[in-house]
Amino acid sequence: MTPDGDEADANTVSERTTQRAPSDDPETRDRPSGSATMSTVTDTQPSAPKPARTTSGGSGEQVFRGLTTGSGLVVVAAVALIGLFLVVQAVPSLLANNANFLTSPDFNTTDASNLRFGIRDLLVVTLLSSFMALVIAMPIGMGIALFLTQYTPARLARPFSYVIGLLAAVPSIVFGLWGILVLAPAIEPVAAFLQTYLGWFFLFAPGNLPVLTGTIFTGGIVLAIMILPIVTATTREVFAQTPRFQIEAAQALGATRWEVIRMAVLPYGRSGFIAASMLGLGRALGETIAVLLVIRAATSPSTGSLFDGGYTFASLIASAASEFSQPLPTGAYISAGLVLFVLTFVVNAMARVVAGGKVNG
DSSP, X not given: OOHHHHHHXXXXXXXXXXXXXXXXXXXXXXXXXXXXXXXXXXXXSOOOOOOOOOHHHHHHHHHHHHHHHHHHHHHXXXXXXXXXXXXXXXXXXXXXXXXXXXXXXXXXXXXXXXXXXOXXXXXXXXXXXXXXXXXXXXXXXXHHHHIIIIISOHHHXXXXXXXXXXXXXXXXXXXXXXXXXXXXXXXXXXXXXXXXXXXXXXXXXXOSSSSSSSSHHHHHHHHHHHHHHHHHHHHHHXXXXXXXXXXXXXXXXXXXXXXXXXXXXXXXXXXXXXXXXXXXXXXXXXXXHXXXXXXXXXXXXXXXXXXXXXXXXXXHHHHTGGGTTSHHHHHHHHHHHHHHHHHHHHHHHHHHHHTTTOOOO
């Protein structure tokens, strides 16, 4: 036999083996012979070359990655620079302070050679007004969000949402004027009632103001109205993202509307609701103009009552901004701003811990 004859026999055996292979495969064993033949033909065809990755697409991805990374670093750098600026400006005044910065209720910077300033009253007024706003806004915001997502027809939910959102567009100075001219006289009987019958509790005890208007009580209600759009809008978006199959599963088990909310909607939106509340708290802590207009200044130290007057961190700095001409007195106010800066970080960290480190929705 010639070498050419051996090569022809080898090719024949290879072709027969290739044609028998599909019939040996368990998946193709029961198929018609025509299908096996077609599969064989398809397998023997050369595969189409994959499109090569273009250089322009790769460079575009790198550019986009660089822009997004740079944007994130800009935020981190801005926060770091703000914190560094506050520390550098505050340290000389803190070293020249002749009072205890944490426990003194005084804030006297008229004499640059004898600075006496502390943050005790500022911290009390800021926390009382902000937490009172949060206590009022949280249940109302959750109720509005549940009403819009679970009870209101779709054709009415959108107009209601627009109305709630419009509250966020009202300027702070308008809230402040409305609070001191309209709200404060209107709620004065309520304040008197609380002080008369619940005055044994320190929050409702007589404060350091001779009147019941322009107190932390009034300021807390104004702040609650101001942060309500933030709490409501964010919570509504989270509740609306509740998986449909969870709601339908609860309904299939015969659950009522309230039971569906309790078993499916609230557990899913819990962390989002907490995050929304903390956003509102951050807004309340830093609110300036409305608080400055509503809460009256007090000449005596705070007693820890809701019927006290005084300044928050932000309102005190805003009220004295025109006097920032000397470095040391200015540094005293910057020290107060540094405390507010740290306080916002603490609040956000606590929100992350309470929310479990994640936000649904």
